[in-house]
Amino acid sequence: xxxxxxxxxxxxxxxxxxxxxxxxxxxxxxxxxxxxxxxxxxxxxxxxxxxxxxxxxxxxxxxxxxxxxxxxxxxxxxxxxxxxxxxxxxxxxxxxxxxxxxxxxxxxxxxxxxxxxxxxxxxxxxxxxxxxxxxxxxxxxxxxxxxxxxxxxxxxxxxxxxxxxxxxxxxxxxxxxxxxxxxxxxxxxxxxxxxxxxxxxxxxxxxxxxxxxxxxxxxxxxxxxxxxxxxxxxxxxxxxxx
Amino acid sequence: xxxxxxxxxxxxxxxxxxxxxxxxxxxxxxxxxxxxxxxxxxxxxxxxxxxxxxxxxxxxxxxxxxxxxxxxxxxxxxxxxxxxxxxxxxxxxxxxxxxxxxxxxxxxxxxxxxxxxxxxxxxxxxxxxxxxxxxxxxxxxxxxxxxxxxxxxxxxxxxxxxxxxxxxxxxxxxxxxxxxxxxxxxxxxxxxxxxxxxxxxxxxxxxxxxxxxxxxxxxxxxxxxxxxxxxxxxxxxxxxxxxxxxxxxxxxxxxxxxxxxxxxxxxxxxxxxxxxxxxxxxxxxxxxxxxxxxxxxxxxxxxxxxxxxxxxxxxxxxxx
Amino acid sequence: xxxxxxxxxxxxxxxxxxxxxxxxxxxxxxxxxxxxxxxxxxxxxxxxxxxxxxxxxxxxxxxxxxxxxxxxxxxxxxxxxxxxxxxxxxxxxxxxxxxxxxxxxxxxxxxxxxxxxxxxxxxxxxxxxxxxxxxxxxxxxxxxxxxxxxxxxxxxxxxxxxxxxxxxxxxxxxxxxxxxxxxxxxxxxxxxxxxxxxxxxxxxxxxxxxxxxxxxxxxxxxxxxxxxxxxxxxxxxxxxxxxxxxxxxxxxxxxxxxxxxxxxxxxxxxxxxxxxxxxxxxxxxxxxxxxxx
Numbered sequence: 001x002x003x004x005x006x007x008x009x010x011x012x013x014x015x016x017x018x019x020x021x022x023x024x025x026x027x028x029x030x031x032x033x034x035x036x037x038x039x040x041x042x043x044x045x046x047x048x049x050x051x052x053x054x055x056x057x058x059x060x061x062x063x064x065x066x067x068x069x070x071x072x073x074x075x076x077x078x079x080x081x082x083x084x085x086x087x088x089x090x091x092x093x094x095x096x097x098x099x100x101x102x103x104x105x106x107x108x109x110x111x112x113x114x115x116x117x118x119x120x121x122x123x124x125x126x127x128x129x130x131x132x133x134x135x136x137x138x139x140x141x142x143x144x145x146x147x148x149x150x151x152x153x154x155x156x157x158x159x160x161x162x163x164x165x166x167x168x169x170x171x172x173x174x175x176x177x178x179x180x181x182x183x184x185x186x187x188x189x190x191x192x193x194x195x196x197x198x199x200x201x202x203x204x205x206x207x208x209x210x211x212x213x214x215x216x217x218x219x220x221x222x223x224x225x226x227x228x229x230x231x232x233x234x235x236x237x238x239x240x241x242x
Numbered sequence: 243x244x245x246x247x248x249x250x251x252x253x254x255x256x257x258x259x260x261x262x263x264x265x266x267x268x269x270x271x272x273x274x275x276x277x278x279x280x281x282x283x284x285x286x287x288x289x290x291x292x293x294x295x296x297x298x299x300x301x302x303x304x305x306x307x308x309x310x311x312x313x314x315x316x317x318x319x320x321x322x323x324x325x326x327x328x329x330x331x332x333x334x335x336x337x338x339x340x341x342x343x344x345x346x347x348x349x350x351x352x353x354x355x356x357x358x359x360x361x362x363x364x365x366x367x368x369x370x371x372x373x374x375x376x377x378x379x380x381x382x383x384x385x386x387x388x389x390x391x392x393x394x395x396x397x398x399x400x401x402x403x404x405x406x407x408x409x410x411x412x413x414x415x416x417x418x419x420x421x422x423x424x425x426x427x428x429x430x431x432x433x434x435x436x437x438x439x440x441x442x443x444x445x446x447x448x449x450x451x452x453x454x455x456x457x458x459x460x461x462x463x464x465x466x467x468x469x470x471x472x473x474x475x476x477x478x479x480x481x482x483x484x485x486x487x488x489x490x491x492x493x494x495x496x497x498x499x500x501x502x503x504x505x506x507x508x509x510x511x512x513x514x515x516x517x518x519x520x521x522x523x524x525x526x527x528x529x530x531x532x533x534x535x536x537x538x539x540x541x542x543x544x545x546x547x548x549x550x551x552x553x554x555x556x557x558x559x560x561x562x
Numbered sequence: 563x564x565x566x567x568x569x570x571x572x573x574x575x576x577x578x579x580x581x582x583x584x585x586x587x588x589x590x591x592x593x594x595x596x597x598x599x600x601x602x603x604x605x606x607x608x609x610x611x612x613x614x615x616x617x618x619x620x621x622x623x624x625x626x627x628x629x630x631x632x633x634x635x636x637x638x639x640x641x642x643x644x645x646x647x648x649x650x651x652x653x654x655x656x657x658x659x660x661x662x663x664x665x666x667x668x669x670x671x672x673x674x675x676x677x678x679x680x681x682x683x684x685x686x687x688x689x690x691x692x693x694x695x696x697x698x699x700x701x702x703x704x705x706x707x708x709x710x711x712x713x714x715x716x717x718x719x720x721x722x723x724x725x726x727x728x729x730x731x732x733x734x735x736x737x738x739x740x741x742x743x744x745x746x747x748x749x750x751x752x753x754x755x756x757x758x759x760x761x762x763x764x765x766x767x768x769x770x771x772x773x774x775x776x777x778x779x780x781x782x783x784x785x786x787x788x789x790x791x792x793x794x795x796x797x798x799x800x801x802x803x804x805x806x807x808x809x810x811x812x813x814x815x816x817x818x819x820x821x822x823x824x825x826x827x828x829x830x831x832x833x834x835x836x837x838x839x840x841x842x843x844x845x846x847x848x849x850x851x852x853x854x855x
Contacts, residue, residue, distance in 0.1 A: 051447065077449035085447075091440045102437050103448045105430045117430070157449060300661050347843050354600055354660045355842055358793065362839035365790070369832045492668055499665070529680055535672030542662045542669075543655055 002065060004029040004161060004191050005050065010059035012045055019045040021215035022059070027161070032183065032192045034202040037212030038235065043195045046212065047163050050193075051083035052076045064160070078106075080160030084167065088146045090153070092139030099138050099149055100124050103156035120156060128152040128182065144175045148182075155186065162186060163193045168201055180204055203227070211235070248428065251506075251562045255424055258507060259417045266409045278409040280510075280517050281416040282473050287501070287509030288423050289466030290494035295504035296427060297459045298439030302357045303364030305490035306344070307464040309483075310337040311471025313371065313378060316481035319390045321377065326393045326402065330472050337468015338461055340367075345460030349453060361488065368486040383482025386475055408477050415473050416510075419466055424506050426462070427562050435459055436504075467494075489531070496534060499541045502550030506562045511549055567701035573816060578708045578777075580815025581715035582770045584808055586788050587795035588722060589766030591807040594796060596739040596759045599653060599663045603670035604767055605789025607645060610674060611637045611768025612689075612780040613682050619689050627692035630776070638768040645764030649757050658756070671785075678782040691776035711773045718769060719808065726804065735759060790831075791818070794838045800847055 003026040012020040020042045027033055035043050048054045050061060052073035060069045068076055077083075091099050104120035125131040128148045133141065138149055147167060154162050164183070168176050176198070183192060183205055196202050202209060202223070209226045211219045213235045219226060226232055262281070269277060286308050293299045315333030318324040324332065348359045371378045378384070393400040393411075400407050426432050437445040438452050446452050475481050484490070493516075494509075501512025516537070520530045541548070547555060554561040590604045614637035619629030648670055656662040695706035726732035737745045738755045746752045767788070778784070795814050799806030814834075821830040 053443075053447070072446075072451075074446045074449050074451050077447060083447050085444070089441060089444045091437055091444065093440055094436065098433055098436075101430075102433060102445070102450075105433070106449045153448065300664075302664075347839075350843050351846060354664065355846055357661070357664055358600065358797070359839050359842050362793075362835050362842070366832055366835045366839065369828055369835065373826070373828045373832060495665065529676035531672040532676035532680075535669040535676065538669030538672070539652055539666050542665045543652065546662070 001028060003027055004064055005193075006062045007050070008060050008062075010046070010049060010061065011057050012049055012054065013057045018215050020049060020056075023215075023217055025210065025217065027191060027193060029160075029191050030187070031207050032187050032194065032205050034194045034196055034206035034209045035212060036196065036199075036202060036209060037218070041212040042215040043212050044165060045215075047083065047165060047193065047195060051081055051163055053083070077157060080158070081163070082154045082157040082159035082161070083163045083165070084150045084154040085165060088143070088150055090138040090141075090146050090149050092137065094138060095134070096125070096130060096136055096138055096141065096149060097121055097134045100152050100156050103153050107156070107158050124152045124156040127155060127185065129178070144171050147171060148179075151182065151186075159190050161191045161193060163195075165195045166197060167194070168196065168198050176201060250560055251424065251428070254561075255420060255506070258510070259413070259420070262413055262416070266406070266413070271405070274405060274409060276517065276521065277514075278405070278412040279478065280513050281412040282470055282477060283517075284497075284510040284513040285416055285419045285470035285473070286467050287494045287497040287513050288419055288506075289463045289468075289470060291498045291503060291505075291509045292423065292426070292466060293459055293463035294495065294498055295508070296432065296435045296439060297456060299456065299459070300357050300495070301348075301360040302488070302491050302495070303344070303360030303362075303367075304463075304467055304494055305486050305488065306364040306367040307337045307341055307467035308471040308474075308490060308494075309367065309371070309481075309486035310340045310464075311468030311473075312475045312481050312485055313471075314468065315472035316384065316386050316475035317377065319386050319476070320384055320481075323390070326391065326476055330476060333472025333475065334465060334469050337471065338465040341461045341464025341468075342457075344464070345457045349456050349460065361491065364486070364488065364491055368483060368488075371483045371486050378483065379481070381483045383480060383484070386479040386481065388479065391476055391479055402477055403479065411477060412473070415469070419469065420506065420510075423466075424562055427506060431455075431458075439504075492534070492538075496538055496541070498548070499546070500537065500548055502548030502552070502554070505548070505550035505554060508548055508550040515549070564701075567699075570699075571702060571704075574704060574708070576816035576818060577712050577812075578774075578815075579818055580812045581712045582774045583788070583791055583795060583815045584719055584811035585715055585770035585773075586767045587792040587799075587807050587811050588719065588804065589763035589770075590792045591796045591799070591804060592735075592759055592766070593763035595804070596735055597653075597658055597756050598660055599658055599760070600660065600667070601760075601763065602664055602667040602789070603648075603674060604667075604763070604792060605785030605787075606671050606674035606678075607641050607764035607785075608767040608771045608788045609678060609780075609782060609785035610641050610644065611771030612775040612784060613678055613782070614640055614768070615772040615775045616687050616689050616780040617682075626690035630689065630692040630772075633689070634769070634772050637772050638765040641768035642761040642765040646757055646761045649760040653760065654753070654756070675782060675785070682780075682782055684782065686779040686781040688779045689775045705777070707776060711777075714773055715770070718766075722766070723804070790835070794834060797838050797842050 005027040007023055007025045010020060010023045010025070011018060023046060035046070037043050045054070049056050052071060056069065060067055062068065063076070063079060063081060068079065100121045101117050104124065105117050108116050108120070122131060125134060128151055130145060130148055130152060133145065138146065141149060147170070151164070151167065168179055171179060180201060183194070186192060194205065206223055208221065209223055210217055211226060211232050218235055219229050219232050265277065266274065289307070290304050293301060311333035314336030315329040318329040318332040344360070344363050348356055348363065351359050372380055388403050391402040393402060402408060402411065434445065434450055434455055438455060442452050471485070497512035497516055498509055499512070500515055501508030501510065520533060523533055524530060545552070550561060586604070586608055590601060593599055593601050615633035618633040618636050619626070622629040622632050652666050652670070653663055656666060691707040693707060696703040697706050697709065726735065734750050734755060737750060738752055742752050791814060795807055795810045798814065799810035818830070
């Protein structure tokens with residue numbers, strides 16, 4: 001099977017710092033892949049390169065067999081690479097409905113049918129459990145609900161690859177359980193690339209785990225392998241995880 | 243944009259148009275003439291609001307779009323002897339093309355740099371008008387001859403210099419642009435514009451080419467302003483470089499801030515209000531720019547949402 | 563006159579323009595650099611300086627040098643005080659939001675201009691130069707006062723540079739410019755630094771105006787050209803870069819003087835403004851500056 005996403009020799013420098021250093025990465029369709037690593041390991045830079053928010057210094061990115069290295073971010077989104085932000089950035093002054101309508105209407109080629117937008121919006125809101133908050137301003141939602149709205153917006157893009165950047169940060173435990181269910185649900189129709197600090201979440205969700213350290217891939221494998229990897233324990237688990 | 247039924251906003255806007263129409267029969271001559279002028283300039287403000295209010299791009303150069311329409315239409319009549327409809331179309335086209343060129347260049351910048359770049363392009367436009375004084379009349383301006391300002395429609399001809407025709411034409415233009423603006427704002431495109439204003443980076447990550455969307459907005463905004471300028475030349479019969487000066491880039495900003503940015507009726511209310519404030523105070527002082535200056539500072543300090551913006555926030559959430 | 567001497571004359575005139583422009587633009591640049599505020603009313607502080615110079619020098623009888631010296635000291639102080647009040651009453655309350663402050667300074671521009679029109683009137687009035695010694699060159703005589711403008715400006719620029727780079731005040735200003743939040747955390751009274759910088763910027767414009775007024779007359783609209791030219795200088799030199807500002811001022815001043823001898827001033831302005839707009843579009847860090855934060 002051909003990978004959905006591959007990067008070859010992907011690097012990004014910030015001044016003298018090599019935030020992402022010569023990364024070769026492959027992601028198979030339908031997978032839930034978690035990316036873990038200590039703070040400053042280059043995880044967010046890596047997914048920013050994939051989503052096109054920043055340009056690489058070197059290397060190439062291939063999505064579904066096509067070289068997307070020089071495509072602007074919006075064009076990658078149109079190909080099916082969706083990114084949800086680490087810091088919640090819903091449109092606080094717009095209603096929940098409008099927030100989701102923006103991605104929904106973009107995926108509609110038919111410019112007329114008003115009903116199609118509404119159907120799409122409600123479907124995404126039902127899946128994330130926000131359907132009863134349609135008319136609230138997004139900024140008035142609780143933090144957990146804003147994160148869910150963020151996911152709803154990502155879903156509404158009908159992505160083939162959904163990148164979730166620390167989605168459970170700041171969520172309560174009960175919310176996290178629902179969230180795990182939601183990601184499993186999403187993974188039926190999309191490949192998921194997940195940056196996550198919460199190890200129980202990672203262990204429950206991920207098919208495979210990629211460990212970043214100092215801008216490079218330190219290890220990659222199934223959750224049990226990673227758990228057993230002493231190098232990883234030294235660099236990451238032992239150091240920061242309780 | 244909000245999910246409320248479209249009936250209320252449309253009823254309100256039609257009501258405003260009917261009110262303005264009714265006023266034409268009861269107003270004394272002086273106010274009748276003033277209101278015609280205000281409606282044409284409110285179109286200018288609506289064009290400005292399109293960009294400033296809905297997309298959040300603060301231009302300090304919109305005088306160039308207004309005067310592109312003004313001179314495009316006026317000079318077509320004066321030098322080429324074109325008919326009213328042809329000259330009107332020429333003016334609009336000039337503004338649209340200018341907006342396209344300026345948009346492509348200025349949108350490479352953002353924030354403060356966008357403000358300064360648009361101001362400088364407008365300054366260039368103003369100086370060009372002065373430089374080609376033999377065609378434009380320089381700072382004296384030019385009068386569009388009265389006999390040329392007749393709109394021939396089949397067998398009937400409308401004299402644009404007659405107060406009634408002038409008022410009705412101004413109202414027709416105002417109404418059309420108002421309804422177009424309302425439709426744009428409530429459309430999917432309008433939703434994208436607001437999204438760009440609120441968070442451009444996020445909008446990109448929803449798959450929108452924000453540059454193109456902004457460029458379209460600049461062209462729409464510039465075209466509306468040029469329409470206002472073209473109508474001004476044909477209805478009031480004067481083209482002059484003062485309309486291209488920085489002052490006329492600041493005035494629409496003031497009108498929109500006062501009436502309420504990102505409200506469809508705000509531009510009319512702001513223009514109306516400011517015109518009458520200046521009109522009333524002109525009895526005491528000739529320095530009307532003093533009032534403009536004070537109004538600008540008071541607005542940004544204490545009243546940044548403007549009249550309709552505050553009303554929408556407090557009472558009428560459905561106001562478009 | 564032959565071409566050579568003609569060019570020399572143009573160059574001298576250009577240096578005088580550069581000298582005044584450098585001071586004015588430095589004020590604009592400081593305010594932008596430290597406060598991130600684009601002060602559209604900067605030209606009006608220049609105009610106020612000139613108008614006050616006229617008022618002060620006519621109020622003081624005796625030798626013209628006396629009135630001029632009084633103006634050179636008092637006018638900038640008064641303008642600085644006005645700027646200080648404007649900063650406290652308006653800019654600070656806007657939290658120095660870049661867009662809101664532009665709108666507000668446009669408001670100030672109109673207010674100052676119209677008050678000058680009301681109280682000073684529409685006429686252009688001269689200020690007598692403090693001395694009227696002419697230096698005789700082989701081809702033409704040249705005003706000694708104009709040369710002294712260049713010297714005075716050079717002195718003031720050096721003094722400003724010294725303050726900025728060699729004193730504690732300068733260090734505080736640069737720290738604020740670099741990162742106002744961190745500066746605040748280290749106990750720098752950012753608030754007062756901003757007020758001081760805004761007043762200083764206005765004072766530099768006022769000094770420039772006092773220097774130029776004996777050769778160009780005071781008029782209520784005279785602030786417009788310096789504003790535009792200062793913008794040009796600050797943009798070409800790189801927003802907020804002091805050295806760039808100086809280099810650009812000399813460049814623009816010289817070329818302005820030389821160009822306006824050979825071209826119509828309107829055409830020169832058209833070309834200059836267009837070029838600067840293009841610089842801002844394609845090279846926003848300026849021709850000499852490095853990318854800002």
